[in-house]
Amino acid sequence: MCYRVILCLTLLLTPATLVAQDSSGLTPEQFGLRHLSEYLSLQPDDISFRPDYTEPDSFRLQIITDLMQHPLQMVDYTEALRAAHVPKQPEVLAGILFTDLAGENQTVRGRPYRGKPAELHREYNLHYRDVDLNQLLTRAATYLNVIFPGSTEMMLSELTPSQREFLRREFKEIVVVHEEEEFFTVEQSDSVEKVEEGYADEFVEFGYKIDPDPVVAAGIDCLREMILEVGNLQKRIRSGGTSIKELLSTTGYLPDNVDRESYLGLQTGWKIGGTGSDYYQGDYQFILDLGGDDVYDLEYDPAHPHGVIIIDLGGNDAYRTKSDFGLASGCFSVGLLLDFGGDDRYDAQSFALGSGFFGFGLLYDAEGVDRYDGDTHVQGAASFGLGLLIDEGGRDIYNAALYAQGFGFIRGIGLIYETDGADSYYAGGKYKDLLRYKDHYLSLSQGFGYGLRPWMSGGIGGIIDLKGNDSYYSDIFAQAASYWWSLGLIYDSSGNDNYQAFQYAQGAATHMTLGILIDDYGSDVYFGKGLMHGCGHDYSAGIILDRHGDDTYTAYDLSQGAGSANGVGLLIDSEGNDRYFVKNRLNTQGYGNPRRDFGSIGLFIDLGGDDQYLGNGQNDYYWRTDSKWGGGMDIELNPPDSSEANQ
Amino acid sequence: MRRSNVIAIIGALVLLFGMTTSAGADETRTKFDSLFVIASSGGVQFREMVEPAKDSIAAMGEDVAPWLIDKFTTKSARERWTIIHVLKRIGSPAVPYLVRALKRSDGLVVQRVCWALGDIADSAAVDPLIDVRHHSRWQVRDQAIGALGKIGAYRAEPVVIEALTDSIGQVRKAAAVSCGKLTADDGIARLVHLLGDDFYGARMSAMESLLKLDTTFVVVALSDSIASDNNFVGDLACRIMGQLGTPRCIATLLVQTHADSPSRRAHAATALIHMTSQNAESVCSFLSMREPDRLARLKMTSALNAVINEQ
Numbered sequence: 001m002c003y004r005v006i007l008c009l010t011l012l013l014t015p016a017t018l019v020a021q022d023s024s025g026l027t028p029e030q031f032g033l034r035h036l037s038e039y040l041s042l043q044p045d046d047i048s049f050r051p052d053y054t055e056p057d058s059f060r061l062q063i064i065t066d067l068m069q070h071p072l073q074m075v076d077y078t079e080a081l082r083a084a085h086v087p088k089q090p091e092v093l094a095g096i097l098f099t100d101l102a103g104e105n106q107t108v109r110g111r112p113y114r115g116k117p118a119e120l121h122r123e124y125n126l127h128y129r130d131v132d133l134n135q136l137l138t139r140a141a142t143y144l145n146v147i148f149p150g151s152t153e154m155m156l157s158e159l160t161p162s163q164r165e166f167l168r169r170e171f172k173e174i175v176v177v178h179e180e181e182e183f184f185t186v187e188q189s190d191s192v193e194k195v196e197e198g199y200a201d202e203f204v205e206f207g208y209k210i211d212p213d214p215v216v217a218a219g220i221d222c223l224r225e226m227i228l229e230v231g232n233l234q235k236r237i238r239s240g241g242t243s244i245k246e247l248l249s250t251t252g253y254l255p256d257n258v259d260r261e262s263y264l265g266l267q268t269g270w271k272i273g274g275t276g277s278d279y280y281q282g283d284y285q286f287i288l289d290l291g292g293d294d295v296y297d298l299e300y301d302p303a304h305p306h307g308v309i310i311i312d313l314g315g316n317d318a319y320r321t322k323s324d325f326g327l328a329s330g331c332f333s334v335g336l337l338l339d340f341g342g343d344d345r346y347d348a349q350s351f352a353l354g355s356g357f358f359g360f361g362l363l364y365d366a367e368g369v370d371r372y373d374g375d376t377h378v379q380g381a382a383s384f385g386l387g388l389l390i391d392e393g394g395r396d397i398y399n400a401a402l403y404a405q406g407f408g409f410i411r412g413i414g415l416i417y418e419t420d421g422a423d424s425y426y427a428g429g430k431y432k433d434l435l436r437y438k439d440h441y442l443s444l445s446q447g448f449g450y451g452l453r454p455w456m457s458g459g460i461g462g463i464i465d466l467k468g469n470d471s472y473y474s475d476i477f478a479q480a481a482s483y484w485w486s487l488g489l490i491y492d493s494s495g496n497d498n499y500q501a502f503q504y505a506q507g508a509a510t511h512m513t514l515g516i517l518i519d520d521y522g523s524d525v526y527f528g529k530g531l532m533h534g535c536g537h538d539y540s541a542g543i544i545l546d547r548h549g550d551d552t553y554t555a556y557d558l559s560q561g562a563g564s565a566n567g568v569g570l571l572i573d574s575e576g577n578d579r580y581f582v583k584n585r586l587n588t589q590g591y592g593n594p595r596r597d598f599g600s601i602g603l604f605i606d607l608g609g610d611d612q613y614l615g616n617g618q619n620d621y622y623w624r625t626d627s628k629w630g631g632g633m634d635i636e637l638n639p640p641d642s643s644e645a646n647q
Numbered sequence: 648m649r650r651s652n653v654i655a656i657i658g659a660l661v662l663l664f665g666m667t668t669s670a671g672a673d674e675t676r677t678k679f680d681s682l683f684v685i686a687s688s689g690g691v692q693f694r695e696m697v698e699p700a701k702d703s704i705a706a707m708g709e710d711v712a713p714w715l716i717d718k719f720t721t722k723s724a725r726e727r728w729t730i731i732h733v734l735k736r737i738g739s740p741a742v743p744y745l746v747r748a749l750k751r752s753d754g755l756v757v758q759r760v761c762w763a764l765g766d767i768a769d770s771a772a773v774d775p776l777i778d779v780r781h782h783s784r785w786q787v788r789d790q791a792i793g794a795l796g797k798i799g800a801y802r803a804e805p806v807v808i809e810a811l812t813d814s815i816g817q818v819r820k821a822a823a824v825s826c827g828k829l830t831a832d833d834g835i836a837r838l839v840h841l842l843g844d845d846f847y848g849a850r851m852s853a854m855e856s857l858l859k860l861d862t863t864f865v866v867v868a869l870s871d872s873i874a875s876d877n878n879f880v881g882d883l884a885c886r887i888m889g890q891l892g893t894p895r896c897i898a899t900l901l902v903q904t905h906a907d908s909p910s911r912r913a914h915a916a917t918a919l920i921h922m923t924s925q926n927a928e929s930v931c932s933f934l935s936m937r938e939p940d941r942l943a944r945l946k947m948t949s950a951l952n953a954v955i956n957e958q
Contacts, residue, residue, distance in 0.1 A: 189690050
């Protein structure tokens with residue numbers, strides 16, 4: 001009673017103090033984050049992780065180390081990646097990604113093999129008359145015959161023959177999953193696990209000696225030259241400076257007994273095709289096809305690695321392979337597939353369609369409505385290298401099972417860059433998630449970074465999609481998520497997008513790692529079961545940032561700004577009339593749970609619009625959840641001018 | 648019976664006994680290894696076998712403790728959890744083995760041993776845990792200080808309070824948590840200082856521990872520090888006082904409703920609204936009326952709504 005009297009008296013005698021809110025110089029999300037943090041007695045700098053929670057390994061990327069210490073900088077990093085692509089110049093994006101492949105504390109980057117004068121000045125007989133064509137072929141031959149093999153040798157120079165063999169056999173086994181594992185007994189499962197752990201132990205002993213830089217850098221140099229040379233040819237054709245017929249005109253009759261290896265363009269594994277419907281079958285090093293609806297049945301033998309350059313100037317083409325590493329795959333080398341037109345179909349097995357496996361794989365499709373099918377480690381996927389799929393137009397379909405669609409494994413960056421079209425991405429449905437569910441499938445795709453806990457840190461996996469109403473479908477681990485010292489990201493700039501996943505997705509990070517999903521414009525739908533919509537588990541940061549549109553978020557549990565086991569989960573929606581639904585309000589919408597005797601951080605921020613909630617939040621409301629430690633706010637950052645509203 | 652025959656028979660018996668014992672030990676080890684595979688298996692199809700397997704290993708008693716401790720070098724998180732769970736179930740009989748393992752050179756094993764000792768919570772581990780309080784590896788200090796709190800080792804209070812000033816945030820956090828568990832009132836001043844810690848785990852744990860300590864001393868310390876240049880100290884002091892709700896808390900919070908910072912005013916106001924739940928509406932109404940900052944006002948009405956919802 002006494003304190004109530006004191007309270008009332010004091011209230012009556014209290015003058016008010018006017019202090020303006022100063023938010024100048026901050027983006028809406030920065031203001032929101034700072035403001036909610038203050039409300040919860042936190043600060044944005046609390047979102048940081050020590051580098052020594054576990055023993056550091058030799059495979060960590062510097063950019064991952066930096067971002068783990070400052071996870072909020074993922075926003076800037078992702079935006080920078082979005083701005084990194086120049087249309088018609090895939091080499092620019094590749095070059096920027098190469099800089100991010102730097103290992104922790106790596107001060108000097110490896111360079112491509114330069115070649116000895118004798119190697120570089122190998123003289124060919126000319127079969128074709130056109131100077132520009134011969135220039136292109138000469139440059140390609142230099143890379144395929146000299147620079148790529150030399151760079152591969154540099155990459156693996158410190159490895160013994162048996163260690164090199166290990167990469168092709170055992171390391172690949174670490175990556176792939178077998179459907180029959182679903183039916184193993186407990187002993188068999190343990191045995192497989194122990195074998196793979198043994199592989200990891202063995203690899204750690206020598207894997208740090210592998211430097212993928214020379215091969216990746218050589219691939220980017222080659223890409224730059226090929227794009228330039230092809231561009232010159234295309235310009236001449238378009239301007240009428242030459243015709244396809246003139247381009248393919250030869251120097252004359254070629255006797256049967258001539259040494260074809262000495263003729264540029266006629267070497268084994270080389271083919272130049274015209275504008276007809278051509279059919280290519282086998283293990284090629286170089287194909288230049290000048291048009292027509294072509295069919296490619298390609299093969300690749302990783303026991304005999306080599307570079308591959310395929311350039312197709314137009315037509316509705318079908319690219320197929322029945323072997324792993326068969327299409328746009330840099331397997332211990334460089335694989336470039338450049339398709340400049342047409343509605344194409346790409347039908348691959350594993351390690352393809354922009355796959356870098358100890359190398360650089362690029363699939364560049366300049367236009368058309370395309371379809372990409374593959375299994376594992378496909379569609380912008382990389383381990384010890386760079387895997388890139390750039391598609392600059394059309395309504396495209398991506399279909400894969402595992403480790404795909406922007407997947408970065410150890411010392412790898414895998415990315416899809418999509419500039420236009422209402423695209424659909426599907427990953428999963430083949431390999432069951434035996435650790436968690438009897439009836440769900442692993443995806444580990446769609447902007448997914450993956451490391452081998454606790455042996456080796458992972459890489460960066462991402463999707464950048466600029467336009468179109470896109471659909472992302474997956475199951476477990478996907479859509480801007482990662483596992484173990486990695487980064488998974490999606491930046492979707494515009495369109496009304498649909499994100500569907502079951503668990504560990506949509507801005508999720510699990511075990512000392514990072515995930516971020518940024519969606520700029522459009523009314524989007526985010527749907528799933530749990531550990532999503534900004535969820536970080538075990539010293540991890542998961543962020544979802546949606547800047548515009550009337551969005552709908554639906555989840556069951558541990559989502560929508562949820563920190564778990566000392567992780568950080570952050571959901572920020574800057575504008576729009578949004579709807580947030582959760583089934584379990586005890587661990588969602590600004591929630592943190594304790595582990596190691598202290599809490600996590602879960603932050604939920606909505607900065608505008610008339611929003612609807614099922615859960616802890618409310619429109620125009622601040623809340624702290626009964627958790628360690630989390631809360632949320634729904635405010636109107638830029639309230640309408642009331643005087644105008646009344647008019 | 649001739650002497651040589653007796654010696655021969657005894658010799659044969661000893662040999663036989665030895666072989667039997669050896670075979671028995673091998674059998675036990677095999678059984679342990681087999682059970683451990685099941686206990687640490689991850690597949691959803693084996694889930695129902697995991698807990699019985701852990702129970703079976705625990706039922707084998709302290710003899711398996713050294714094997715479990717040896718497995719602490721594992722790189723598998725699942726195996727690590729299995730070891731902890733089983734050791735906890737074995738309980739005090741495992742403590743002597745764990746205490747001996749504190750002297751191992753592998754810091755990773757030592758930190759996990761500290762963790763297990765904290766979970767078992769046997770007072771026999773207190774002195775050995777105190778002995779590793781200055782371990783060079785911060786993870787060991789973190790686990791050891793935390794374990795002392797879990798055990799409820801009151802004689803370790805000075806050690807825990809000293810750890811509030813460790814150079815590593817995680818260790819300060821562990822010390823803050825343990826101070827609360829030990830109701831270490833001697834640590835109040837340092838805990839209040841910890842409210843301004845750079846590491847949120849230490850800061851927030853200090854807040855929670857202060858709520859468990861002697862209210863009178865805590866309120867005095869908070870009142871003295873509420874004007875600290877470090878905003879966290881004042882903001883968290885408001886939150887603590889809002890939960891303690893003493894007259895002095897109210898007086899102090901009322902002063903804070905005049906603070907320059909809208910954030911501080913909101914912290915103080917929402918604390919007052921929470922503590923005066925019966926009059927929350929009028930308190931909120933009055934404080935809101937004179938609050939110029941719209942977001943601070945929104946925080947107050949939100950606090951009021953929360954109070955009403957709780958009622």
